Amino acid sequence: MIYENSTTILSVQGLHASINGTEILKGMDLTVKSGEIHAIMGLNGSGKSTFAKVLAGHSAYEVTAGSVQFEGKNLLELPPEERARAGVFLAFQYPIEIPGVANTQFLRLAYNTVQTQRGREELDPLEFDDFVREKMKLLDMKPDFLDRSVNEGFSGGEKKRNEILQMALLEPKLSILDETDSGLDIDALKIVANGVNQLTNKNNATILVTHYQRLLDYIVPDYVHVMQAGRIVMTGGKELALELETRGYDWISTNKHSIAGEVA
Amino acid sequence: MSEIASNDYLECLLKSWSIKPTESQSWLNQLRSQAIDRVSAQKLPTKRDEEWRFTDISSLTHLPYRPSQSECALQASDIEHLYLNEAENSLVFVDGHYSPELSKIVDQAALVIGNLPEFLSTHSATLECHLGQYATFENNVFSALNTAFLRDAALILVPKNVSVTRPIHLLFIATQQEVTSYPRCLLIGETGSNVTIIEDYVALQDATYITNSVTEISLAANAHARHIRVQRENTHAFHFANCAVSLAHASHYQSASISLGSHISRYNLDVRLLDEAAECIIDGLTLISDRQLADTHTCIDHVKPSGTSHQQHKCIVDDSAHAVFNGKIIVRPHAQRTNSSQSSRNLLLSSAAQIDTKPQLEIFADDVKCAHGATVGQLEQEEIFYLESRGLSELAARNLLTYAFGAEIISRIPVTSLRQQLEQAVLNQTQGK
Incomplete structure (x- = not known):
């Protein structure tokens, strides 16, 4: 939701980034204020997942120009773990499976690491168990979820719910959900969306990276940005997503005049 | 000699x-x-x-x-x-x-x-x-x-x-x-x-x-x-x-x-x-460091039809240690409908560590299902990044993933006290660095 006088959480200016010498981001600009939900849409290869990973600090991507300020700090000079501790959270498109490590063990380790960095008390296994079970209700998760190995043998929906559970535990300032709707049936999508909606408030912000409009029926964005060839080429309100759904991405190429800001 | x-x-x-x-x-x-x-x-x-x-x-x-x-x-x-x-x-x-x-x-x-x-x-x-x-x-x-x-x-x-x-x-x-x-x-x-x-x-x-x-x-x-x-x-x-x-x-x-x-x-x-219809599940874990050498040779011999064998062997090798795995699977001419799988996964923790792995399939029957695979590698960058993005340091991420690599085999041991001892042994070795 857009609030008056809200503070800027994220400010991206002229961001360029490459992987293996190939430039993917070619001048990204984006400002996100607290309370807001931004959707970034675009075709495969437009650079939207790269943008998500660059914000989280993936080492395979090299930032060649531009700046990213997160709550006034230079985000680009922080290693990924410090970004996480500072309040940046990336929900992965393809969460990693870690056979041999129980989910509860992993969740508690992540939770306690971040808590300690924020100067708060760690939770012992029993305390954590109560805490996490409460959070799991948000996402309609079965208790056996905790004892299974991290993401191993999880269905697509279970993996995504596990991502949002981590978001609930780590209480980020900025959540970036990378294609969280991919591979979800409609029931799972509703559960995940409901979880996200309960976690958003006027002090945090969310970036939804998605290919389809479907997710936006359930998590209503304040802004919709369209990416093409490594930059945002069009920005609008939630109705822009509907327009894209009916007209397709080709429509953008011929209508760039409506873009707020610069045009290629 | x-x-x-x-x-x-x-x-x-x-x-x-x-x-x-x-x-x-x-x-x-x-x-x-x-x-x-x-x-x-x-x-x-x-x-x-x-x-x-x-x-x-x-x-x-x-x-x-x-x-x-x-x-x-x-x-x-x-x-x-x-x-x-x-x-x-x-x-x-x-x-x-x-x-x-x-x-x-x-x-x-x-x-x-x-x-x-x-x-x-x-x-x-x-x-x-x-x-x-x-x-x-x-x-x-x-x-x-x-x-x-x-x-x-x-x-x-x-x-x-x-x-x-x-x-x-x-x-x-x-x-x-x-x-x-x-x-x-x-x-x-x-x-x-x-x-x-x-x-x-x-x-x-x-x-x-x-x-x-x-x-x-x-x-x-x-x-x-x-x-x-x-x-x-x-x-x-x-x-x-x-x-x-x-x-x-x-x-x-x-x-x-x-x-x-x-x-x-x-x-x-x-x-x-x-x-007929005999079944075996063979798990193996080698965890060595310094100048240790550990050699495992297995042979699973399907003599009669409808047998099942599933094998998973893992090695974690640090320092100048050297692990060897040779996994032979024989399916004899009469052993139709054999279902066999073998996986050899290996993790190198140092540039001087060495692994020699060799799946060896000798299949003489035609109606069989045999899958095998071998990987030798270091920890995946994507896995490390996933954990870092949850606040873990790179070292903590590497330790956890190395531990997990071994713990997958150990977690299947149905004796709690032994499992705990072995988990601790893996933990000591993986956190020793």
């Missing part, structure tokens, strides 16, 4: 057996003398032998260790930490010799369990049918040596349809320096029986010694056995082990072998699915 050195070495070993035991059972004397003949006729393997091309054991010729003595100064209190809570029956062998004082046997009524010589007169015919019949020594000098020196042995016979609920612990403790010990195990699972055994090798000293062990397992129709093998010798030890498993109709063998210790270790596991 020269042949002369090798032959001298073996001769020297044989001579060192000054008090050759003679038993009342002529078949056993005969078995031993056949083994002695086979020792004399063979040489120690060298890297020129295909089966030993990665494992150089020439340093053994400098260690013509006499057999260990049967004196034992240990008290139960000295080994309290080695017992496993879950096991009611523990057979304890010190330097290969049975220790009735340290052993605990409660299931004497339901099972045949104890030291082999105690049962030679009462169960002679049965023992003759099994002992030395699976771990053949025709072309295996270590099995031949073990059989030549055969005296004490852990014997477990699970009668027809008997299920032993608690695991049986076979504990082999090394206490003497510069000796060779010859542990031996025989498990006979009769029709429909069910048992779990833990074969556990530990050391209470830090000097060099040699363990040369042989385990034989025979499962009759519908029998189930779980076999957990833990090799945690000290890091100066030489450990040579042969395990041979024979599976009858619809029998089920599940094993997990964990190799942590020894300077040089070699484990040969041979499983033969001799009748």
